[in-house]
Amino acid sequence: MEMRQSTESTFFLKKRVKLSLLIGLLIVLYVGASLILGFNSEAFLYVDRGIIWLVKNFIPNGHSMTYWHDILQALMKTLLVSVAATSVAGVLSLGLALIGAKTTGPSKILSWLIRGFASVMRNIPIVGWAMLLLFSFKQNDFTGFLALLFLSVGFLTRAFMETIEDVDVEKIQALQVTGANYFQVISQAVLPEISTPLISWLLYMAENNLRDATLVGLLTGTGIGFVFDLYFKSLRYGPAGLVVLAIIILVIAVELASNFVERRIAA
Structure with missing residues (x-):
């Protein structure tokens, strides 16, 4: 019983490690691409303003x-x-x-x-x-x-x-x-x-x-x-x-x- 629980714990630990590595890799890729392109991530803070402008101007x-x-x-x-x-x-x-x-x-x-x-x-x-x-x-x-x-x-x-x-x-x-x-x-x-x-x-x-x-x-x-x-x-x-x-x-x-x-x- 203890061996089975240990095996299950090891399995889920590996899953969490793989998921964490994948998320970390995506973050590194995003940061690297942003630095290369000069992309300003602060633009996400003004998304609501863009949506409001879109609604005001593009409604027929x-x-x-x-x-x-x-x-x-x-x-x-x-x-x-x-x-x-x-x-x-x-x-x-x-x-x-x-x-x-x-x-x-x-x-x-x-x-x-x-x-x-x-x-x-x-x-x-x-x-x-x-x-x-x-x-x-x-x-x-x-x-x-x-x-x-x-x-x-x-x-x-x-x-x-x-x-x-x-x-x-x-x-x-x-x-x-x-x-x-x-x-x-x-x-x-x-x-x-x-x-x-x-x-x-x-x-x-x-x-x-x-x-x-x-x-x-x-x-x-x-x-x-x-x-x-x-x-x-x-x-x-x-x-x-x-x-x-x-x-x-x-x-x-x-x-x-x-x-x-x-x-x-x-x-």
Whole structure:
């Protein structure tokens, strides 16, 4: 009994020591980063003042509603660019995934190449894509579309490949034994099996693209991001707050619609 209590005490002592070391390491990292950057930690004492200023200035008022037409127009443009990028990326990613998946791909070398391509595309952040594309395509909607498209292709290709590889191999082999060709196997065995998760991935990507499109708009000078930047820099804080409120409402609406579609598909 005493040995058991001693073992338990030693176990929890080790846990406390590890936790203390972790907290100490985080504190050291924070202090070191603050000293290097010249960050003034006293700013935390004035957080309440910042929140009060935010509430006073960014709450939309009656005058802000006169900007509603321009905000709604930019918001719909952002939504359409997001949906378009997701749709095109879905088609391209499905083709790449079918070629790159282990169960449906023609060769291992091609599979490795597509996996590498997808990893590169999805590991470059959306801001990186937007900044790179600005040099070639300048500030316009097409630049934002391409930035969302490239990131979406990388993410969806990898997600679709993993989904395809989860398909029961016996179903594919059964069709192959009966003499079915490659396209018949894909259309009769693979696509019906993965249709539900593919739609779920597309809806998830559409939600992410809608959020990312706001940030991309700040760089490309388009959509709702540009409208917010314009109002904020011209000190029109009320309309800028209305832009934030409109973005929140749209994101919640899209998420609710996605959840509804997923529930209907799963039913």
